[in-house]
Amino acid sequence: MPIVQVNATELFYEHIGQGPPLLLIHGLGSSGDDWAFQREDFARDHSLILPDLRGSGRSAKPPGPYSVEQFAADLWALLDALGIEYTDILGFSLGGAIALEMALMQPARARRLILCNALANYRTDTWRKWLEAHLQLALVRLLGLRRTARLIANRLFPHEDQAPKRQRVIDVIGANPRAAYLATIHALIGWSALERVPALQCPVLIIAAEHDYTPLADKRAEAAHFPIVEFVVMPGSRHGTPFDSIERFNACALGFLAKPAEP
Numbered sequence: 001m002p003i004v005q006v007n008a009t010e011l012f013y014e015h016i017g018q019g020p021p022l023l024l025i026h027g028l029g030s031s032g033d034d035w036a037f038q039r040e041d042f043a044r045d046h047s048l049i050l051p052d053l054r055g056s057g058r059s060a061k062p063p064g065p066y067s068v069e070q071f072a073a074d075l076w077a078l079l080d081a082l083g084i085e086y087t088d089i090l091g092f093s094l095g096g097a098i099a100l101e102m103a104l105m106q107p108a109r110a111r112r113l114i115l116c117n118a119l120a121n122y123r124t125d126t127w128r129k130w131l132e133a134h135l136q137l138a139l140v141r142l143l144g145l146r147r148t149a150r151l152i153a154n155r156l157f158p159h160e161d162q163a164p165k166r167q168r169v170i171d172v173i174g175a176n177p178r179a180a181y182l183a184t185i186h187a188l189i190g191w192s193a194l195e196r197v198p199a200l201q202c203p204v205l206i207i208a209a210e211h212d213y214t215p216l217a218d219k220r221a222e223a224a225h226f227p228i229v230e231f232v233v234m235p236g237s238r239h240g241t242p243f244d245s246i247e248r249f250n251a252c253a254l255g256f257l258a259k260p261a262e263p
Contacts, residue, residue: 017043031057064183
């Protein structure tokens with residue numbers, strides 16, 4: 001089982017495929033298994049690094065507090081342990097915030113970024129953001145993770161033919177230790193990189209679902225702060241774009257990664 005010791009904790013990871021490195025960062029309460037619908041396509045031309053964040057999946061779950069900066073430092077330490085100097089980075093949801101923090105933390109090492117259904121600013125500075133953040137905290141505390149996961153699953157995958165995806169969300173999120181899950185939510189609340197993104201040195205692709213939690217207008221406004229950016233809307237998709245728009249998402253990400261980028 002591939003485990004690496006970084007920053008006083010243990011991270012589980014997979015390393016598969018051939019070609020230039022591509023780090024894939026999962027969302028809240030999940031694991032590197034989030035990329036089940038991407039790994040085969042992406043591994044044809046890329047060397048994939050699929051970690052489980054601290055507090056998630058098969059990685060260690062040390063006591064909190066956690067932070068986005070800490071997650072980013074953990075993943076750079078993982079890449080150091082693997083001898084990887086430069087990498088493309090794709091982050092989904094929470095993973096997008098971590099990907100952005102990684103690129104800002106070590107800009108010379110991030111070649112390209114793909115941010116899917118993620119924000120550069122998670123400050124609770126609008127009623128919608130405040131509600132999204134604090135409702136989830138309240139649900140976990142009142143209902144427990146399994147029942148909260150059921151509500152999340154119904155919101156992500158409401159259609160009848162998506163029942164297996166709903167069940168996976170329930171099983172994966174419901175299996176999280178409550179303390180680690182809450183610590184991960186708290187890591188995101190209040191984090192922002194919006195003032196720092198004009199200094200980014202790498203090309204960025206922002207993939208935004210048409211029916212994501214955050215309005216498209218908010219994501220477009222954030223995109224205007226990035227120096228080199230492409231903005232793509234996934235029509236009909238909800239928050240779980242890598243799961244509900246597989247072919248379109250994969251083609252979009254791989255098309256962006258096929259473009260030349262200098263480290």
